[in-house]
Amino acid sequence: MSLLSLSNVEVIYDRVFLAIKGVSLRLEEGGMVALLGANGAGKSTTLKAISGLLGPERGQVTRGEITFDGRDVRAMGPPDRVGAGIVHVLEGRRIFGHLTPDENLVAAFPLKGSRGELDALRDRVYTYFPRLKERARHKAGYLSGGEQQMLAIGRAMMTSPRLIMLDEPSLGLSPLLVSEIFAMIGEINRAEKLTVLLVEQNAAAALAIVDHAYLIENGHVVMDGSAETLRTNPDVQEFYLGGGGKVDYHNVKHYRRRKRWLA
Template identity: 75%
Template sequence: MQNTASQIAPVADTGQPLLELANVEVIYDRVFLAIKGVSLKIHRGQMIALLGSNGAGKSTTLKSISGLLAPERGLVTRGALTFQGKDILPLSPPKRVASGLVHVLEGRRIFEHLSPEDNLLAAYATRGSRQRYQEIKEQVFNYFPRLKERARSKAGYLSGGEQQMLAIGRALMTEPELIMLDEPSLGLSPLLVQEIFEIIREINKEQGVSVLLVEQNAAAALAVVDYAYLLENGHVVMSADAAVMRENPDVQEFYLGGSGKVDYLNVKHYRRRKRWLA
């Protein structure tokens, strides 16, 4: 098995990255080191997945970018974080959104007492014109026709898939350069996951919006993204084009279900195979 360093491939250089993290570390409660020197790049128009098991540091990485660590007593203690060439660490979360960066949190977090239409209005910039609001709203409804059908219903009565569509549509109302999606497949059927991921890819292609996708469903993510990073224990242990990642035997074994024929009696071999994750 090759060592970890040899498996981290650089993203193809296509000019200045839209987003770049350089050796970012995050500590919770001034004690727990959650991510340990994470570096990644996203260029304009790319779709990138951040893969890993529970507790690997995926959501923490997104919150370090969107500025949502403080409510959980988290803090970026080291490293650099730039968006469109500018340091955004000093910026508040609303200012990061205004700069073109939006975070769709795990669990959707929609306003359940409001209608889908009012949810979209709540996300639209107050400085924007009514005409522009109508244009973006119609774009959202074109991507998600079910939301248009349920536009006047209470959002809390929508299905799980419809609520996820609303969360993504609400993010689009900010006219982002980059959308970060945290576990959009959570609790959804495979068919709904496929439908939502296809729409995300369509938005990426038609509008040029970059996407950073955090997923435990590695198979679904690798089917739509261009490039992927794999996190374990707060470290980036592998990065590669999605096609290369899908073919990697360790990724297949531990994240894509493998063949189902692992010989667990051969403990030494098994542990050696997984040593790259340590």
């Protein structure tokens, strides 16, 4: 049984705008899956449908099923979904800039946990991100962009999640930092057996670390397969990986027709 399953999910904003249109996807426990696509394709909306964060943006799931570990989560509020093991690292990091990294980590720890559990989780975060430990007493707002992204991921780990969803973790970072953070995400996945759902516009970086990927266009899943399958697909290379070389324009035309039909 899959850890997370979406079946024909539709999301509407303001009871008018249909943002995603019948999205279906599956994540196996311990796997790494990427959700790829251009700006406005519906990637972030899909994550918010899973984490329950559509309400503040006047969005709602109007159709379909979202199950986590065999449970329907649609009726659950965001805190209950976190308690079930779903954690969402929002685009833009959203750390508490006026607090220190240490205080950010403590703030994310569940109130019902013990001091021993808090210390163990915090030590684990510092093991993965030693730079945060070095700056544990500095104001988080003065950290570099890469350090703030590390803190956002570390803060999510303080909830002991089973699924971590990362929305554009490479945003605003240099290629060197992107490589470092993506390598650490892969290490956490392997060491902790933590399931990862990664939303990225940097398709090349995402496909280098995930097992499987879904491509979203205009609110539809138009393609999915193993990372290798998408990485070697000529249409994906042309439109999402900036690939040069010889293009099979017959297949490109077919793909464009398919996208128009889905839209």
